[in-house]
Amino acid sequence: MAKGSGLSIDSDPFGFFIHKPTVLNSFQVDYNKNNHLFHQIKIKQFNQFPNSMDTPPPPPPPTTIQFPVNLNRSSSPAPSDDKRKVVDEMDFFRNRKTSDQFKASDDKNKDFNDRMEIELKVNTGLNLLTTNTNSDQSMVLDDGLSTDADQDKKAKNELAVLEAEFKQMKAENRRLKQALNQVTGSYNALQMHILSLMQNRKAENIINSSEADIGHDHDHDERSRVVPRQFMDLGPASNNGGEADEPPSSSEERRSGSAGKINGHDHVGREDSPADRDQQSQGNWRQSKVPRTTSSADQSAKDNDQTEATMRKARVSVRARSEAPMIADGCQWRKYGQKMAKGNPCPRAYYRCTMAAGCPVRKQVQRCAEDQTILVTTYEGNHNHPLPPPAMAMASTTSSAARMLLSGSMSSADGIMNPNFLARTMLPCSSSMATISASAPFPTVTLDLTHSPNPLHLQKPPPPPPMSPWNPSSHQGLLPQIFGQALYNNQSKFSGLQVSNVAQDQSMVVPGGHVNGHQVQMQQLTQQGSMTDSVTAAIAADPNFTAALAAAISSIISGAHPSNLSNNAANLTASNNDNNNNNGSNGNATTSNSN
DNA sequence: CGGGTTTGACCGGCGC
DNA sequence: GCGCCGGTCAAACCCG
Numbered sequence: 001m002a003k004g005s006g007l008s009i010d011s012d013p014f015g016f017f018i019h020k021p022t023v024l025n026s027f028q029v030d031y032n033k034n035n036h037l038f039h040q041i042k043i044k045q046f047n048q049f050p051n052s053m054d055t056p057p058p059p060p061p062p063t064t065i066q067f068p069v070n071l072n073r074s075s076s077p078a079p080s081d082d083k084r085k086v087v088d089e090m091d092f093f094r095n096r097k098t099s100d101q102f103k104a105s106d107d108k109n110k111d112f113n114d115r116m117e118i119e120l121k122v123n124t125g126l127n128l129l130t131t132n133t134n135s136d137q138s139m140v141l142d143d144g145l146s147t148d149a150d151q152d153k154k155a156k157n158e159l160a161v162l163e164a165e166f167k168q169m170k171a172e173n174r175r176l177k178q179a180l181n182q183v184t185g186s187y188n189a190l191q192m193h194i195l196s197l198m199q200n201r202k203a204e205n206i207i208n209s210s211e212a213d214i215g216h217d218h219d220h221d222e223r224s225r226v227v228p229r230q231f232m233d234l235g236p237a238s239n240n241g242g243e244a245d246e247p248p249s250s251s252e253e254r255r256s257g258s259a260g261k262i263n264g265h266d267h268v269g270r271e272d273s274p275a276d277r278d279q280q281s282q283g284n285w286r287q288s289k290v291p292r293t294t295s296s297a298d299q300s301a302k303d304n305d306q307t308e309a310t311m312r313k314a315r316v317s318v319r320a321r322s323e324a325p326m327i328a329d330g331c332q333w334r335k336y337g338q339k340m341a342k343g344n345p346c347p348r349a350y351y352r353c354t355m356a357a358g359c360p361v362r363k364q365v366q367r368c369a370e371d372q373t374i375l376v377t378t379y380e381g382n383h384n385h386p387l388p389p390p391a392m393a394m395a396s397t398t399s400s401a402a403r404m405l406l407s408g409s410m411s412s413a414d415g416i417m418n419p420n421f422l423a424r425t426m427l428p429c430s431s432s433m434a435t436i437s438a439s440a441p442f443p444t445v446t447l448d449l450t451h452s453p454n455p456l457h458l459q460k461p462p463p464p465p466p467m468s469p470w471n472p473s474s475h476q477g478l479l480p481q482i483f484g485q486a487l488y489n490n491q492s493k494f495s496g497l498q499v500s501n502v503a504q505d506q507s508m509v510v511p512g513g514h515v516n517g518h519q520v521q522m523q524q525l526t527q528q529g530s531m532t533d534s535v536t537a538a539i540a541a542d543p544n545f546t547a548a549l550a551a552a553i554s555s556i557i558s559g560a561h562p563s564n565l566s567n568n569a570a571n572l573t574a575s576n577n578d579n580n581n582n583n584g585s586n587g588n589a590t591t592s593n594s595n
Numbered sequence: 596c597g598g599g600t601t602t603g604a605c606c607g608g609c610g611c
Numbered sequence: 612g613c614g615c616c617g618g619t620c621a622a623a624c625c626c627g
Contacts, residue, residue, distance in 0.1 A: 334598085334599065334600085335599075335600055335601085336600090336618095336619070336620075336621095337601090337602085337618070337619055337620080338600090338601075338602075339616090339617065339618070339619095341616085341617075342615085342616065342617085348617090348618095350618070350619075354598095354599090362618095364618090
């Protein structure tokens with residue numbers, strides 16, 4: 001607001017300064033010919049009265065302004081003006097004394113006031129003459145002689161004003177650029193958030209149906225219970241006795257020494273680094289403290305450690321077109337490093353989340369080598385602090401993607417982190433949107449938004465839905481059916497993916513890929529049109545989704561003001577959190593998806 | 596002056 | 612063991 005005030009005043013589109021402005025200079029100003037100077041003066045005036053919108057300053061005298069303050073200042077020498085000394089404060093104080101003497105008489109007081117007024121006026125005129133600079137004097141006194149000097153001064157003023165205007169234009173251009181970048185980034189975040197919402201909604205349905213239909217499959221059932229619990233624990237588990245259980249980022253884990261022993265007490269290596277100390281002091285990431293309530297009694301502690309280590313290494317990469325140095329995801333980041341990566345002329349920047357002390361979330365930003373308009377942002381870790389709704393959009397999406405990735409890889413019985421595991425998943429209505437790569441060193445899911453379809457790009461008005469597809473009480477809703485149909489057929493082949501929200505959506509089409517060693521048939525969805533219709537219907541039917549959408553859009557429009565959106569987001573999270581164990585904690589922002 | 600950025604140094608993993 | 616590479620640190624610097 002404050003940043004843009006100068007611009008709005010400068011342009012003055014509403015004519016707030018349509019009145020003749022105050023002229024601080026004593027020389028005449030041609031308002032028609034000196035528009036730049038006019039603007040400058042207006043800005044100065046506005047700065048003097050920051051609340052001038054409400055209480056505009058009174059219209060000044062036409063050409064000159066009086067300086068009564070000079071009446072009290074005898075220190076300013078006016079050698080050329082003897083009269084001024086006489087009329088100056090000497091007279092003023094002498095008259096005050098006399099006014100005291102004449103206190104009893106109102107008439108004489110009135111005479112004194114009149115005298116003062118007269119003297120003020122008189123003195124003002126003299127003061128203007130004596131305190132002006134030479135150049136100003138020349139403009140006033142030497143009115144007829146104002147020649148080249150005057151022209152030069154005007155030119156100089158004009159030049160200065162032009163420079164100021166140029167700077168302002170540059171600043172405005174910068175602001176507009178930032179706004180555009182923010183809108184672009186927010187658009188991407190919103191897009192991903194919508195995807196996440198859709199995915200989580202469908203996941204809810206799938207889980208329920210799978211438990212009912214495939215529940216007899218003991219192995220599958222066990223996975224479906226174990227894996228989601230683990231990934232629900234990805235968050236800081238602030239509900240867990242008030243002790244945040246944020247898993248450290250992969251880097252933290254690497255720095256802590258032996259992989260997989262982070263839940264123990266044998267932190268080795270560079271654990272004395274400030275970041276580690278911060279995290280330890282905050283008691284973060286101790287995922288092992290989450291009580292085990294599942295039926296995975298056969299899972300050894302070793303497996304658990306392995307799982308945790310893998311989770312910490314999970315990364316979510318987002319590809320989006322952006323001219324900005326990094327996409328606006330709503331979080332606050334601090335750059336802590338930059339490296340030239342091999343095979344890419346563009347440097348890779350390393351950022352750390354600074355929204356909370358000790359937040360383990362980090363991200364890497366690098367432009368694509370092939371297409372430098374594509375910005376690749378890789379997220380790692382989970383936030384251990386509340387997130388504003390604008391940040392929750394991206395965080396929940398990336399978290400969902402991470403859970404998908406981890407659930408798909410870790411639940412695999414035939415090899416965690418299989419380097420050959422590569423599942424290329426596609427949205428039914430688009431080209432490739434998500435790529436899951438669990439290849440070493442880090443399992444990474446890439447969300448490609450560079451040529452992504454707009455989920456809200458609706459092809460035709462939808463027919464009124466027979467029932468709300470998003471209604472939690474109606475798990476046989478339209479959209480979950482559509483989402484789930486293809487997946488359901490392959491569900492048994494996606495070992496572990498049945499609890500992965502994103503995977504359930506985006507891995508419906510796996511072109512001949514091997515997922516966890518199982519051959520997955522390529523399956524083309526024929527309900528593409530139905531899906532877009534269903535999305536539309538869902539938006540119209542479900543108030544939570546609509547609220548979330550409105551909140552996200554509002555966040556973009558309002559410049560991401562969290563206070564306006566927290567309610568919507570909180571309601572959305574709370575109302576849709578019933579199928580995971582995130583408990584809707586704000587600290588679980590990255591893992592508590594707004595289903 | 597505090598917070599963010601820059602940038603060279605450093606560390607650990609990995610392959611040869 | 613050595614070099615490469617990714618990732619991080621931290622002092623210097625910048626900026627509002």
